[in-house]
Amino acid sequence: MPTRVSDSFILRTYPFREADLIVSFFTREQGKLRGVARRARKPKSPFGAGLERLSHVRMAYFLRENAELASLSSCETIESGFGVQSDYGCSLALDYFTEVSDHLLPAHEPNEKFFRLLKAMVDHLRAGGELWSAVDYFTLWAVRLTGVLPELRVSDETAALVEEMFAKPLSALGGREWDKSTLSALRRSLIRAIEQHVERRMLTVPLLEAL
Numbered sequence: 001m002p003t004r005v006s007d008s009f010i011l012r013t014y015p016f017r018e019a020d021l022i023v024s025f026f027t028r029e030q031g032k033l034r035g036v037a038r039r040a041r042k043p044k045s046p047f048g049a050g051l052e053r054l055s056h057v058r059m060a061y062f063l064r065e066n067a068e069l070a071s072l073s074s075c076e077t078i079e080s081g082f083g084v085q086s087d088y089g090c091s092l093a094l095d096y097f098t099e100v101s102d103h104l105l106p107a108h109e110p111n112e113k114f115f116r117l118l119k120a121m122v123d124h125l126r127a128g129g130e131l132w133s134a135v136d137y138f139t140l141w142a143v144r145l146t147g148v149l150p151e152l153r154v155s156d157e158t159a160a161l162v163e164e165m166f167a168k169p170l171s172a173l174g175g176r177e178w179d180k181s182t183l184s185a186l187r188r189s190l191i192r193a194i195e196q197h198v199e200r201r202m203l204t205v206p207l208l209e210a211l
Contacts, residue, residue, distance in 0.1 A: 003073060006030065009118050010060040010081075011102045013051055015041070023051060023072060024102055025059055026118070031109040032102070034072030035061050050075040053098050054122055063095060079124045083126055093135055097121060100138070104146040114145045 007028040014022040021040040026032045040047045050057045056079040063070040097118065105111065121138050125131070143149035175205045 003060055003062045004030075005058055005060045007078070007097065007115075008075075009058055009101075009115070009122075010051055010053055010055045011098045012053065013037075013040075021051065025057075026101060026105060026115065027059065027110075028062075028115050029110060031111060032105040032107050033061070033063065033070055034068070034107070035072040037072040041074075045054070046074045047072070048075075049080060049082065050077040052080065052085070054084075054094050054118070055079070055081045056119065056122070060167070066170065079122070079126075081122070084122060092129055093125060094122075096135065097138060100142050104142060104148065106146075111145060111161050114142070117141050117145065144189065 006029050008025045008027045011024040011026055011032070013024070015159050016022045016036060019039050019041045021037045021038075022034060023037050024034050037045075037047055037051060039045055040051060048057075051208065055077060057075040059075045060073045061070040062073065081094060094187060101114070101118065105114065117138065121134050124134050
């Protein structure tokens, strides 16, 4: 299989051997992959600063059939995450986005909508957008787009806000001023909906297995 080049977001990196890195990255065409970036920790690395978390890059990689790890050859930075990381709150939000994405996304399963969600969130923070609205928006759509959370039933207090979010799922955030009380109500609704969904799964699966 020839070398592929794909728009990707860097999720996480792990030290590997003396100068290499294991890179978890999310591609537009093939979903989440992991690969070895050789000599990535050396000063004259062919990857430069492109392996920072949630950097938007054009990754070149080679993946053999049935192989667990791809071989990364280089990456061209499209948009670096450095500008967003300079703010402490935004840096924590990026950590949250990457952790959730790395745990929720299955390997080798393309998810175009999730890719666009990540891009919209990073662009929103880069433009100076409100931090907590981005965190809540990402949380809602991350669990919906990965199939973890079913259709939500919300209270009248948050129905209008959730309806607006679903009506514009991946467009740029803006227009609505979300105050602390609105965000707090949305969080309570989301947390309870997730708890109920998890409780149902924990009760239903053992019952079905016992039949």
